[in-house]
Amino acid sequence: MEVKKIFLPESEMPRRWYNVMADMPTPMEPPLHPGTGQPAGPEDLAPIFPMNLIEQEVCQDRWVDIPEPIMDKYTIWRPSPLYRATGLEKALGTPAKIYFKNEGVSPAGSHKPNTAIAQAYYNKIAGTKKLTTETGAGQWGSALSMCCALFGLELKVYMVKVSFKQKPYRRLMMETWGGKCVASPSTETAAGRKILEQNPDSPGSLGIAISEAVEIAVASDDTKYALGSVLNHVMLHQTVIGLEAQKQMEMAGDYPDIVIGCAGGGSNFAGLAFPYIRDKVNGKDIEIIAVEPTSCPTLTRGPFAYDFGDTNQMTPLLPMHTLGHTFVPEPIHAGGLRYHGMAPLVSQLVMDGLIRTESIPQTETFQSGIDFARSEGYISAPETNHAVAMTIREAKKAKDEGKEKVILFNWSGHGFVDMAAYEAYMLGNLSNHELPSDEIKRALSDIDALPKPKQYKAGNL
Numbered sequence: 001m002e003v004k005k006i007f008l009p010e011s012e013m014p015r016r017w018y019n020v021m022a023d024m025p026t027p028m029e030p031p032l033h034p035g036t037g038q039p040a041g042p043e044d045l046a047p048i049f050p051m052n053l054i055e056q057e058v059c060q061d062r063w064v065d066i067p068e069p070i071m072d073k074y075t076i077w078r079p080s081p082l083y084r085a086t087g088l089e090k091a092l093g094t095p096a097k098i099y100f101k102n103e104g105v106s107p108a109g110s111h112k113p114n115t116a117i118a119q120a121y122y123n124k125i126a127g128t129k130k131l132t133t134e135t136g137a138g139q140w141g142s143a144l145s146m147c148c149a150l151f152g153l154e155l156k157v158y159m160v161k162v163s164f165k166q167k168p169y170r171r172l173m174m175e176t177w178g179g180k181c182v183a184s185p186s187t188e189t190a191a192g193r194k195i196l197e198q199n200p201d202s203p204g205s206l207g208i209a210i211s212e213a214v215e216i217a218v219a220s221d222d223t224k225y226a227l228g229s230v231l232n233h234v235m236l237h238q239t240v241i242g243l244e245a246q247k248q249m250e251m252a253g254d255y256p257d258i259v260i261g262c263a264g265g266g267s268n269f270a271g272l273a274f275p276y277i278r279d280k281v282n283g284k285d286i287e288i289i290a291v292e293p294t295s296c297p298t299l300t301r302g303p304f305a306y307d308f309g310d311t312n313q314m315t316p317l318l319p320m321h322t323l324g325h326t327f328v329p330e331p332i333h334a335g336g337l338r339y340h341g342m343a344p345l346v347s348q349l350v351m352d353g354l355i356r357t358e359s360i361p362q363t364e365t366f367q368s369g370i371d372f373a374r375s376e377g378y379i380s381a382p383e384t385n386h387a388v389a390m391t392i393r394e395a396k397k398a399k400d401e402g403k404e405k406v407i408l409f410n411w412s413g414h415g416f417v418d419m420a421a422y423e424a425y426m427l428g429n430l431s432n433h434e435l436p437s438d439e440i441k442r443a444l445s446d447i448d449a450l451p452k453p454k455q456y457k458a459g460n461l
């Protein structure tokens with residue numbers, strides 16, 4: 001019998017997160033203050049984040065200890081199992097060996113609790129009473145709701161309107177865990193009202209929802225803001241995924257030739273990939289691929305530039321791949337991938353040539369999700385299907401070339417609350433949206449006047 005699942009004992013759980021900043025060939029350019037355009041210091045971030053997380057944001061140490069109370073909560077869903085996708089391998093008739101790290105086993109159904117629990121903990125010990133946040137598909141909002149419940153914090157979630165309508169059960173999950181959830185743009189904030197005045201039918205975007213959540217956090221002393229992706233400390237917390245996977249791959253007696261993750265703001269991709277980036281920097285021959293939708297092609301077509309993290313220009317300017325902070329992506333079903341920007345750490349590593357980037361159209365991702373469900377059993381989140389689709393492309397390529405490649409991908413979440421999207425696909429109601437260059441140019445004209453990073457690179461229009 002072939003080994004299907006590789007379990008890591010709890011006693012072998014990583015006790016430190018890995019900070020890729022210590023091994024990057026090019027130092028990161030600093031975030032800039034949104035008003036002055038000068039490098040932003042810790043005090044500029046203090047209105048929205050507690051100081052212990054700000055310290056992690058700028059930390060250069062290679063390893064950061066995971067506090068015991070977080071380890072304790074991690075054991076609810078960690079270590080997550082590593083699977084060998086034997087059913088998919090057979091269905092494809094590929095000589096490739098396919099492994100996936102199953103992050104869908106967390107109570108909220110995705111990788112998001114890995115950082116949600118850390119952010120809830122650090123806020124709790126810093127004296128925060130209430131958190132605000134945005135959510136796209138609802139995975140992050142529900143993860144943070146659960147983690148706020150576990151550490152006794154209040155939570156308000158601004159959920160992108162199109163997803164709020166597509167996924168009512170995500171809202172109910174948040175409310176079950178005690179969080180409050182409203183559709184964004186909302187009338188509760190100046191940022192939301194401004195968008196609704198311009199476009200009463202706005203489907204919303206992550207950039208708009210972030211503006212709303214930040215506005216509320218800034219207005220109150222005991223309230224802070226939590227972000228589910230993009231920032232350095234979020235990438236740091238997610239590295240438990242890759243650190244566990246490295247041990248499990250060793251137990252399986254294999255080492256990946258190819259590592260794949262879908263990328264919205266970059267966190268599940270970074271979580272699996274960054275420990276392997278370290279290996280690559282140290283000489284390993286390994287291909288690391290970030291996958292995004294063709295309708296929101298931040299890494300594959302956006303420039304590397306300074307841009308705001310939110311639509312209303314409240315966050316610091318980050319050096320990242322971006323489609324412009326006013327860009328509102330098509331309402332595709334992978335709501336968690338509808339973000340105009342990208343983690344600066346992922347962006348810099350793309351600039352350094354350590355990460356390959358690919359984009360895949362929506363219908364191919366759903367077909368891949370169905371092929372995966374029919375061969376492996378698991379139904380993936382629409383975001384995750386981008387990683388599944390890329391894995392299938394690479395496994396077919398290995399077959400064509402007759403190569404026994406080892407592929408490892410991050411199965412970032414399950415799709416139980418996303419079945420309306422599967423229905424739309426199966427009824428033939430989903431379309432692909434190749435983003436026209438003119439639309440990108442229009443959104444990018446809004447960042448023309450912003451400062452440029454030293455390594456500025458124009459987009460692929």
Ligand SMILES: Cc1ncc(COP(=O)(O)O)c(C=O)c1O
Pocket residue numbers: 110111136137138139140228229230262263264265266267268269335336337381383384412413414
């Ligand atoms: C299951 C799942 N995968 C991936 C993502 C994309 O986010 P990130 O790029 O931060 O991992 C999301 C975001 O909501 C998600 O819910």
